[in-house]
Amino acid sequence: MTSPRLVAKIESEKPTLRLAVLIDADNAQAAVIEGLLAEIARFGEATVKRIYGDFTAPTSASWKKVLHKYSIKPVQQFAYTIGKNATDSTLIIDAMDLLYTRKFDGFCLMTSDSDFTGLAVRIREEGLTVLGFGEQKTPEAFRNACHKFIFTEVLRPALEESELDGNADESKSSKKYKKSSEKDKTEDKKETFPTQFLLTALEQSSDDEGWAELGTFGSYLNKLQPDFDSRLYGYKKLSQLVKAKQDLFVTEERDVAGGTHKALYVRAK
Template sequence: MVSPRLVTKIEAEEPTLRLAVLIDADNAQAAVIEGLLAEIARFGEATVKRIYGDFTAPASASWKKVLQKYAIKPVQQFAYTTGKNATDSTLIIDAMDLLYTRKFDGFCLITSDSDFTGLAMRLREEGLTVLGFGEKKTPEAFRNACHKFVFTEVLRPDTATESAAQRTKKTENDQKSSSPQPAAQAPETKQAFPRKFVLAALEQSSDDAGWANLGNFGNYLNKLQPDFDSRLYGYKKLSDLVKARTDLFVTEERQVPGSTQKALYLRAK
């Protein structure tokens, strides 16, 4: 289930979680670091920021350019033998050392590697919040082992927009010089919206009248599917999604008792 401390942080105005951020340089992209740290700041304070990898290797060149700027401590790990990943072991050992200091409320694991599934499960057993960040290729086992999993592709919208524009321009140029090629537009296809799953979650989180508070609905979605993210479907926030999908939801704002604020409620249409 979702950690109560994570729920509290999502609803609070200020960060409440002390987080240890551990990055697997072999399975993460330096291009998303700015968006990544901004996303982590939504959940709490990145008290420790460490990255693990062989920084003498050409593949780590992009990371070396951003480590100083974002105050990330590099942990050098040489590859002892070809085909074996010593980085994973070093990261896991450090994670356990940090765990037993009892100074942290949660861990952020930045990797697309399923080898960290066991680590995520162990941290959860200790009652800590586990936030995962990785690419869409990340195996489902690791995604589901986290309280919340964020696809790093949604953390670089500017890059995605630029790529889309470039592809559109290229397609237009190709159409002028040759016959249309529908297959070239395949990368632009949006991820299918999980209509059945979302409506089932709404039913389970609603009251006897069929209405659900947006916060309760969002928490239930994450309990069932930790990698659910409204940004995958073109909406910055869950509230934007439910308001826009008038074909699925009816929404209304209600006054919060004892407060001047309003809360959003929704039900199936």
């Protein structure tokens, strides 16, 4: 079941959770670190930031460039034996040590490796929030073990048109190809828009008249599918998605009792 504290944080602008951020350098990309930390800030404060890997290896060069900038503590782990991942063991041991300090409200695990499924489950058993971050290749078992799983593809910085000006032809071609590929992926996602999934979640979260408050609707979406993210379908927020899909939803803003702001309600069309 989704943590009540996590549900409260999804649409909130006041972070309250104390989070430990643990990054598996062997299964994560340095290019998304800025977006990752910005995303984590939506849920709470990253009081511990550690990254695990063999930073003597050439494959870790991209990480070494961002560790100091974002105050991430590197934990060096040499590969003692070929074919054995010592990094995973070190991260898991550290996570358990941090868990038993009782100083944290949740953990952010950045990895695309299913080996951390058991760790996510163990942390949840202690009543703490687990936020997962990984690529779309991340196995379903790990994604579902988290309260909320966010694909790192949506955290990549968008290429600006100005970046294409003044560069070499080869660089232009490469960037344009990347933009085209990203556009194609977005279009693919739109073709597989989860209509039935959204309508099912809306039905489960609605009142007798078929209306659901957006926060309640979002909570049910995450209970049913922790890796659901409106950004995968071209919308920054769930509110933008339901307003845009007028063929599926009807939206209505209502005054909040005792407040000055309005709440968004949604029902199936």
